Amino acid sequence: MTPNHFIGDHLEWALTWGWGPRILVMVLGLCVLWLSALNLRALGSWRRRATLFGIRTLLVASLLGVLLQPTWVSLGQRPGSRRVAVVVDRSQSMAQAPGGQKRWDAALAAASTLAGELPAELLVLADGLEKVPNLKRLKEMAPNGAGTDLLGALAALGDSHRVAGLSAVVLLTDGLDNAELRARNQPGNTALDADSADVVARLRVPVHSLLIGDKAPVRDIAVTGMRSASFGFTRTFMPVAVDVEISGYDKQAGSLALTLSDNGRPVATRQVPLAGPPHRAIDFDFQPLHVGAHLLEAAVVPLPGEATDANNHGYASLRVVRDRTRVLHLAGHPSWDTRFLRSHLRGDPSVDLVSFYIMVGQGSAAFVSAEDTTLIPFPTREIFEESLTSFDLVIFQDFQFGPFQVEQYLPQLRNYVHGGGAFLVIGGKQALSAGGYYGTGLAEWLPVRLQALTGEDVGFAETPLNLTLTPAGETHPVTQLAKDAADNAATWARHAWNGRNTALQAGETGNVLVTDTAGHPLLAVGEVDQGRSAVLATDSLWTWAFPPAAAEGVRDRNRADYNQFLDQLFAWLLRDPDLDALRLEVVGDAGPTQPAQIRVSARTAAGQAVPGLVLHVGVSPLSQMPTVPTLQAYAEQTDAQGQVLVTLPDLPPGAHLVTVEAPIGGRPQRATVPLVVRAAEREASQLQPSDDLLQKLAAASGGKVWRTLPKRSAIPLAQPDAADLADQVHTDLWARPDVLLWLVALLGLEWTLRRRWGLA
DSSP: OOGGGOOSOEEEESOOOOHHHHHHHHHHHHHHHHHHHHHGGGOSOHHHHHHHHHHHHHHHHHHHHHHTOEEEEEEEEOTTOOEEEEEEEOBGGGGOOTTSSOHHHHHHHHHHHHHHHSOEEEEEESSSEEEOSSHHHHHTOOSOBSOOOHHHHHHHHHHHOSSSOEEEEEEEEOOOOOSHHHHHSOTTOSSOOHHHHHHHHHHOSOEEEEEOOOSSOOOEEEEEEEEOOSEEETTOOEEEEEEEEEESOTTSOSEEEEEEEETTEEEEEEEEESSSOSEEEEEEEEOOOSSEEEEEEEEEOOOTTOSOSTTSEEEEEEEEEOSOEEEEEEESSOOHHHHHHHHHHHTOTTEEEEEEEOOSSTTEEEEEOSSOEEEEEOOHHIIIIIIGGGOSEEEEESOOOGGGTOGGGHHHHHHHHHTTOEEEEEOSTTSGGGGTOTTSGGGGGSSEEEOOOOTTOOSEEEEEEEEEEOHHHHHOGGGOSSSSHHHHHHHHHHOEEEEEEOSEEEOSSOEEEEEETTOOEEEEEEEETTEEEEEEOOSOTHHHHOOTTSOHHHHHHHHHHHHHHHHHHHHHHTTOGGGOSEEEEEESOOOSSSOEEEEEEEBOTTSOBOTTOOOEEEEEEGGGTTOOOOOEEOSSOOOTTSEEEEEETTOOSEEEEEEEEEEETTEEEEEEEEEEEOOSOGGGSOOSOOOHHHHHHHHHHTOOEESSOOOGGGSOOOOOOTGGGEEEEEEEGGGOHHHHHHHHHHHHHHHHHHHHTTOO
């Protein structure tokens, strides 16, 4: 029973035993009584035997009672012992003095008044709750605490005053909590959450607050929070709410610019009027364009006269996964290659396919769905202006885009690819240079370089092709049709294509993975800023899926190669993390006392760990993107599992992009991940005094929130329970003189009777 629930006088036993010692003592007592009974058989009178046996039983029981050390606990009342806990906030925000007087000085004056009028116990709140012996010691302190944890202070107060008889708690604070209480209770909440209310209820006294304000408002714009889901889906809009607090500018005309950025790239801007309520929730609709880690940043351009710009940024981490893959497929004409590609895409339940064939001629196309085929005018504007960003992958399959006015929408297509989209060109007689791509902006983001057609070259050559993997193709995840390198090379050598696009050269930034025996590029892939592109310079890939002259077993194997190759090509274009050679993961929460750490995992295209790998690491502020940071060799290498924990000390507060590069399989691999280093000063997140949380505390406890300190008679005080006002008086019964006299009397009486009745 805890002291909080002590009710009435009761008996306690100072000595407690387990069951083993208890049984042993009981057995010894019974043995003593049994031996006594044997000794008393010499007496002829049963009355004498009963008298001596009763005395011996009382004696044994009394000795056992003394051995257990019984203590009588009673309540001694202490009238007038009610106390008021005066908690003074000495965090850094209390050093603000917009009107000339520090908030700390106002709090000291209020504490002095309360200490003179009430039986007050002084405490200060900074990193924790600390008791202060007197006012002199309180005035020697300075407002330099790194944070404000009001809920933690109330919880600690309750733990330290279980029997203290509190009558009230008075908080002297500006109300700017930046710990658990604020995280649990957003400005829109009408009452405390259940856990916070439970902490307040355990105090059983009202929690009053004196809001320490300023003579003049603080001029400050603060991003106080960002609210979004912790994960999202690619190409799917999701809401992001940014909490902004505007103080000191309510009488000023104009607006401020609030910008939302994704991994350092601005995606939307809102103009927020300065006039209006101090707390604003600004809503954005954000559409993540690629899978992986995203760091959302909300930033406000500093205004003239702001107290600080350290709180003008807010961050939220987001993990993006792929729910369904939306594919836009534009085919220049019906063909076997088109048919088998559509069948492959439609066979994947996670793919949402939108496909168009050019059926009749300029201006007409067939929209092909799973149910029917419809002849309609080719919807160029609807595709490239209205719906383009909803697709994860765009495929031009032997598609001559010139007659369909696609060229005027190339800026939208360029932004789509650079912003994280995937783009695939499949060859044929109407593709690449043969389809008029040369000299257009479309060729800018292809991994091959297009050449002008000369002489009799029409851009496509009908010729059988034997396939050869380039050194890049030997290690690239797209071309891994077998785990063993020799088996993989043999698999590609076993296949053949018929016909290729000409007037192609390897691009400056792309990788050619497959060529014919003469070295002409047939398959190339490349990075395009945040997006990716690929070129398959043939229209005969379908022959893998339908080799008419092959044996049954060979047909099945070739079909499997067809499906595997397309799956790996699409997965690479869509940045499927399962194909990444380097994987980066932010470990922990970086801050002033915790350096940033990144776990790096390295593996080959076949999925094998890469031990002993030397990494080159660089860090740059996200605001400087797309600048590539300077990479330096990291001291530690990957272990047997292909992993290493990279520590990045001394990073300044803010958002950063970590870049890691390493050679895997003979070619450089690069991966990036965003991270945030928290600032040391939590107190800079809010500066304008607020009574929002204080009102919630008061409502939950029956307290008040004051702007000026009331008279003593106007301060509601709780009447503590009688048990809380009581001293526990412990009386050791086993050490009393009358207990000793009782034992001596019993021994004397037994000895006298035994002598008189002739027993030794």
